[in-house]
Amino acid sequence: MLLETKHLFPWPHLELLLSLSLLGIYSDVVTDHAYPADELMPLTCRGRVRGLEPSRGDVDDALGKFSLTLIDTLDTLALLNKTAEFEEAVRRVVTDVRLDNDIVVSVFETNIRVLGGLLGGHSMAVMLKESGRMVWYQDELLHMAKDLGLRLLPAFNTSSGLPYPRVNLRFGVRGPETRTGTETDTCTACAGTIILEFAALSRFTGDPTFEAHARRALDFLWEKRQRNSNLVGTTINIHSGEWVRRDSGVGAGIDSYYEYLMKAYILLGDEQFLQRFNTHYASIMKYISQPPLLLDVHIHKPLLPARTWMDSLLAFFPGLQVLKGDIRPAIETHEMLYQVTKKHNFLPEAFTTDFRVHWAQHPLRPEFAESTYFLYKATRDPYYLEVGRTILENLNRFARVPCGFAAMKDVRTGSHEDRMDSFFLAEMFKYLFLLFAEEEDLPFNVEDYIFTTEAHLLPLSLSTASNSQAAKLFVYFKSIKYFMANNPEHLELLRRMGVSLIHLKDGRVQLVQHATQAVSAVAAEDGMRFMQEMMELSSQQQKEQLPPRAVQIVSHPFFGRVVLTAGPAQFGMDLYKSSSGVRGFVTVAEPYNGCSVLSNGEIVAGRIALLQRGQCMFAEKARHIQKAGAIGGIVIDDNEGSSSDTAPLFQMAGDGRNTDDVTLPLLFLFYKEGNILLEALKEYREVEVLLSDKARDRGEMLSETEPRHEYEKMLIFEEGGTPEEEDCSTEEKDHTSPASSEPVDQSQVTTQEQTTDDSVVGQESVQPAEGLGSYDPVDVGEEPAVDGDYSSQSVDSLMADWQEDLEAFKQMEKDEL
Template identity: 25%
Template structure:
């Protein structure tokens, strides 16, 4: 009997309690490869469970609300979960899921947006455009056997062109730096709103890949022209700027100037730095300037107080935020992608120091998982010298003394960044401890977040059972969280990040969707 038939049957009978479904403990097996295969299969089954909950109760809307088996449309109602899930379903060779999504995508009408929310250029690019382009590369590449017809990838390509063409007006600003919040009905935006570093700096990979696929340079030119304002930034005169390679966060659409000098490796900034090295991976000849700026950012981060160690846990290293050249000792789960990003740069450039630094960051981020009752890391935390906490509650002091940080936002939104960095660490080192850490983290996520017909974000990772459920299952869990938890165990996957000395044939966008690099076309 097929897995989805079993799942749907027990859902309908209302006798199934998802929260009680623990993943198998396979640590007793002496065959390390057998252990990895069993773990990969368990992650795949969790993915298919979440997919079938979504497909049963929410498809083709954007997200499943798993507690009450309802749905939401936070991404304009185009089926964000379905499009985001495609590349992971392909890698896992989950044929039924792939077929369902391929039949659905050609039916999306990007001219019609559900609700009154604007269209986010950034989110739409990384989720929808990225998901469709990745599907083309995978299904025209090593997973051709999953398609019913060559028309499947043609349809994906046409929809990608339709969507990008619909969003092109975002670049109609005095500078060419794109606006993010778009009114599709009026094809307009508010020019007075600034745009963010991550928004303007995280479009190149998707739009350049689209141009290469359809051999129309216009899409790539739009994003690469806008990128010049980020590679060669301008600030108000007499402003103390961030260290070389680092940036502020908000940019004026009319002048191209940065409006502040505050930044970090987390929300609002993260994927700008991520894409600098990934564009170099995509094409090291034409994007060497991106790599140079990335190296400056790494040097400035690693050689200053931004590379920070909590006073009570000097073995840990977190990347702090900054205000000009002053460190703000705060970090977040989102910033934990940096460990994997630095490791990727080390692999590509043959630089063991970068790999070592990335491992340090990755292992420090997993320490936030080990510190909580659920075994899941929090959304955000801070650290400081001991004087800051003199008047704090004694229990909090003990937590800081022992763990090295204080939780400032205890929620968990099904985020992938720690699993992502563990994957890169494993690819760089081959050390099975990273597989074990990833498996432990995923089991914790399954134990606390699996509920009803899927997985839900939780309110407090340091409370029994994760506090409460928010009743929201993010589409990126399908694109990233499941994918990285599976890939680290799935040695026989046809798509992987290359190890040291190997050619990089694939590069993952910030939503976890793999693209072919240029020299592999």
Template identity: 35%
Template sequence: MRPSRIAELRQDTVDMFYHGFNNYMNIAFPEDELRPVSCIPLTRDPINPRNVELNDVLGNYSLTLIDSLSTLAILASAPPDSRDTGPKALRDFQEGVAALVVQYGDGRHGPTGQGARGRGFDVDSKVQVFETVIRGVGGLLSAHLFAVGELPISGYDPQRTNIDVEQHPIAWPNGFKYDGQLLRLALDLAQRLLPAFYTQTGMPYPRVNLRHGIPFYLNSPLHNNISLDPDQAQDTAEITETCSAGAGSLVLEFTVLSRLTGDTRFEQAAKRAFWAVWSRRSNIGLIGAGVDAEAGHWIGGFSGIGAGIDSFFEYALKTHILLSGHELPNLTIPHTAPYGSWLDPNQLYQPLSEQDNSPDSFLDAWHHAHAAIKRHLYSGVHHPHYVNAHISTGSPQAYWIDSLGAYYSGLLALAGELDEAIETHLLYTALWTRYSALPERWSVRDGTVEGGLGWWPGRPEFIESTYHLYRATRDPWYLYSGEMVLRDIIRRCRTECGWSGLQDVRTGEMSDRMESFFLGETAKYLYLLFDSEHPLNNLDAAYVFTTEGHPLIIPHKNVGQRPRKPPVEKAVQPHYKDNFTNTCPVPPVLPPLSGSATAARPDLYNAATLIRLHQVPNIHSDSDITAQLEQSGSREKQANKPRENHTYFPWTLPPSMLPSDGVCSVSKQVHTSVIEFPSNTQQSVGSAFNLMFGGHNLVRMGSEGIAINSLSGLKLALVMEEPPETSERAWRISSIGNLVLGRDEKVFITRDVLADIADPLFHRVRDSVLVDILLQTKAREPVQDHNLTSAVPEPSLESQPTIDIQEASLSATNLFNSLLHQITSALREPATTVGPEPAPKPDYLYTEMPAITPVGVGVAPLPDVREAPNPHRNPQVESLSWKLIYFADQACEAKLPDIAAKNHHVIVMRRGGCSFSEKLANIPSFAPHRNALQLVIVVSDDRDALSEGEEDTWGFNFIRPLLDEPQRTRAGVTRHHPISMLMVGGGEDAYELLKTAKSLGLRRRYHVESQGLNINNLVVL
């Protein structure tokens, strides 16, 4: 893009900002926002205080002015032009600061602290904590950092390095002396939010009254400490539902406030709230949107990247950036505060640890959060996008994307995930091209606006990501995307007194409101996109933009840090993992002719077809308008008569940017298969289960997956997974009927259900590596916990806890047995689980020991014995297959006695002392007989572990034993009937447990294949 055209776009952005800002100052000041269609101030709803859609944002203070100050400071660095843009913006910035002080005072306790509207923010308004922090506190802090020169303004040098601004004020040309008024006002506003943090969880209540605190939260410790007039009391309880973004996205603003003032309350409260949200993530690493600030439980089961969750991920990464290179905060709470009263909710809790304060901990949280998103929410079908999934299972719940989610591409660019950022940004660019705005929700599945939610209130998220991607790649494609946004806003949203949002992007109906973030973020990011030489774009420092678009930085000379000697042993180690992105990648090389690597991507049209862009008339196609704009910079009005459909995007992109030899990759589609089972009312096992669970064939086993009681009438949908998703090609059950499964959800089925299935698309295959040894012991004998799961009577299904994989002592081994215990208990006869009479106590207890088969030329097949019964369904059998057991210790010193093989079914040995082949050689010769030796069990110590990084499918702590030579007797004679062998883990505990066995049995393991490929997430129990 030619420099003259960029300069024109930059000036149009300045004009756009001032058209809204000047009208706000002339009409609405000092109210909250502006109604551009009505051209009147927009204020809170005085009739209905519970109109939270309006009142949550508006605080009955000069919200738009505060939100606009940092934009004015950025415009003050505009390059010289005929309109004197930079000096004018600096004057307006200084006038805006002075006007705020006139209205709200200078933040002090004396006479100067009283403004025309009140002393600070002492207003009787119930505000949303999150919105007040990001707009009010963040806007004041950012403006303060510009005012004192910590953030750059071209030509403005207050020369106050290491000088107390309160003692040495900065004189401005308008006669105002800046001595930190904005910082003190930010402190005043933030202190009024602290009562919201008096909760049991550390997460703040969603709302607080700026004057009276939170008497409307009945369970707050402060409820009885604040007296109100009767007419101010609340007759109904306030809702305690907040969101992950609202509770966890306060760290940037509150940390900067604490570091600038030396007041530790805010940083600690905000970080505690962040970790309170993160600690409640599900077993698969997802967080929900709604959460109860009092009880701490999730409200609703949805997880995504958009509304209610978005800025939590943003603040995880940006807190790491902001705090990098700084000392940990002062953990000592002073007895008196430097400003105001000492209202400190942190006194309810233990101080945060160094780990909680470390920037590396926030990077760790970001990495794991993004990994969970990539695993469970990222859909690569057709073109990459993010779905909404169940927080615990990861199963898709909704197939729409929202306009708030457009921020994620920019966040990925900051995190170094550049390719994912580029490909996901393409989708939003195509969506904007289709609607000339972003609808609030858009259905990927239906290709239409979701649920009538078609408004666009001027949100900045898409242009924010466009800005970050241009900074990361310098690809002019993003400049054309920014031009598209600017042209469409001017065409559709301009009013006589400002800029409206769109009530419906399809019809162009305007909304009667100009949000403060339109001036505070949307105009700001557009301007910075078109001013690549802006000092903020070239600032070599750890600064960040908040979720409201306010740049913040922690000066290295700030107070509130404590000097620390280098520790002998670091408590917090730098975070690093090979599979996480820890360095910024090299951006794609720009092609020499077209000049855009993004326009040359083979998946460009995949995004367009997913948005159905090729089916939409292109109103911008008349008379080759884009070519005219490129050649002459003309601003002539565009014709509205469409001549063609869209073939590429953004619509401002000149055809010359497209490569002449470009290719279009085939949209990624998944290979699917469907298996339908006929209805069979006579199928065994089903009757008992159906009586218990109301005739259903399925039951959910916590967050682990679905148990199938009967295949009768079920329809299974399978998708093909290929490397690198799996080690080899395999199927995954994606849905059962209308029940969609998550990526890592398992489907559990007992082998009894599979016994009579004869389907070429669904057949069981015996596992040649793993088996289970079943131990029968007398019930009166105490059975200790040997890290093995015993089949003791189980509680009812309703009372069974969710299994935590991370806490299982033997990893997948324990998980397998625990799930087997739960699922098969659900399939027991109803007489043992329901009814007025208690089930009789069993005579025997059963324990399953996972065992592994050997490899090598000396391997003998396992004995062909009747499979041991399911211990959880038929616990009372007289005896299992083998009752006579001989214990031979290591069996390395000498030949075992003849009776060991002739009169015993099983020989148990300890591992070690000699090779496996030598152990078998020490077993004397014997004639095969049903009462003679059938099996050798070798017990491996837990210390005999795999080499680092090795682990078999079930998490066993040992590898398959090797029989590297044919089996021989001690005399060297080859055995005509080789001996079957298995190895179990558990060491001494397992060896002693085997001694208590009354009898032993063998249970085979199975997996299910379809069309020659394994079904990976189907577990046969």
């Protein structure tokens, strides 16, 4: 639990510290220091009013004399359960803020910060009103949001549908009084980051105009993508659609365009958005992603890099990959960003591939904290709590000033800038609080909302506001991985949607939908979407390489040379967190399926039990062998011929109940790998194995068995030089960094060969933690197994195969070098 991992830190309740800090800064913002100005100037303790302070160029386009920071912070106050402060802030906004100012503002920034802030505040106010608080609220924030939306609409009056980058809040874009409307170019993100706020406004108000304009802009950008590379440029002409800047990446100028394609699908349910995102994503991973780096390329020549540095805005991308379900590259890129952060205390605005500063500023951007939160949410690895603590410590140590937090003018010198952008309270505080908060600390379930690019909260229930989109799709994202074919509630849900199950002989479950059998047309549509999500997830699982665990045979005559690729369980001991693994002799459980109390419990006690898949849930098997005193378990697939060579690994699911009582490790072997272990047991009777997150060095295996036999000494001499020359030590495992783990060999049977070369093949890039529970493929339960005879393949023939594998491995190693 998070509560337990917090105790690793100097203080146990970081979310309380954040809450108190927010109240202090909020007080600065709404008191005479800043209010009603748009931003707080934390060094001089006064508000920034546009026109009264020296111009900062385009940065000032976010300021519209509409109390920007106050509006941007509304739903943060609600999330931190500061109901009184939230209610006071809403009253101030409703009473004091004017939106008809004669001022030119950025369409993009005003949309994500002000319109998004009003809609997020409205969502929170409605939630509180429904719970009996803020009963006075009569949709005032929503009325202001519609007023602002209407003031932004003139910017979309172009032949392409792409908005002008700026608009005058009072006069629009046409005429001399507007002082704008002459621009010809806009960034891809500026035009493509409108759909969430505009669609939410349409669905809250029932006026489809806003959503229609946002969709038209997205459609135009999609049509203008480079058709060969399927990438988009950074800047586009809003009239002709020609790309002005043809460099393409995932950072500044493009970033949130990709984010909003994915999130528009989640919020609105339109599969067209998902298809477009997937097309772009495949090209990003093909051309831009050079793990762990993300480097810009040319859209027409995507194999040519456009620059050798990265900007800090791309730090959001690991969080988007989590949403996509592509965890491994997310871990790699996030770890790279963390290394840059540790080197400079903050992410510089731009940095080189060798982590040197390119642009030294850091305006307290929240994207790295955002990805940290989503990775922790996906993996529950306390490592990301440590990352969050580093972020928080650096903020308090280097950026905290008497009147708030000041942006870093130069991360190398630690000098400050008199600037605290509104996104600091809207995003940074929100994501850090969510990272450390317990579930009971939250006043509502954040899973019922989607975060905009400014971290404003829009309710997923908006997807039901249109008759054509009836499903709350994100609920399916959350629930599919927990779907279990023996759960009555899940089965009833499927029945109502017209979905039936067919149990296959190999233990899998096939889903079939008959729309005519659904209880209603809406339920039938939900069923179709559920089926589509399952197909998408199944396809993704087949492509996903789950970090495997290892079953290493360490007894005579194997001595650690045989390593079997195993799949982990979603419950029980996490072998990644065990430096030594679990070592013991194996024995076959009776009954072999492990679905009842063991009859040979006295033999299983103190050993690792072998079990056959089928007839009951994995967690039930684990409980039976644990009750008998086993120290671990290995489940062997009953589907004859299955192998990790041809079938994707999966995590064994629980039984829908709390599995905290299961404390032993449980691993899964496919039939082919399991048969190797069973054959060894038949021939040698006493077989000792090591269950671990990765194979241990063979010399280390032998060093733990004293005294050594002459045969063992001879084996070391023949394969590693003289006994004196043999280095049997292994590098101590670092449990704090995902970058520290060496990758487990993915082959079905691996011969471990110790070398004196310090280089490691394939280790140029940051490696993810093999032990992270980064992705939970579906396991829908198990079917009755048919007992069968073990293969009669001899150990001699297996040893011959292993020797061939060794030679192939050596040759592959030479080729790589």
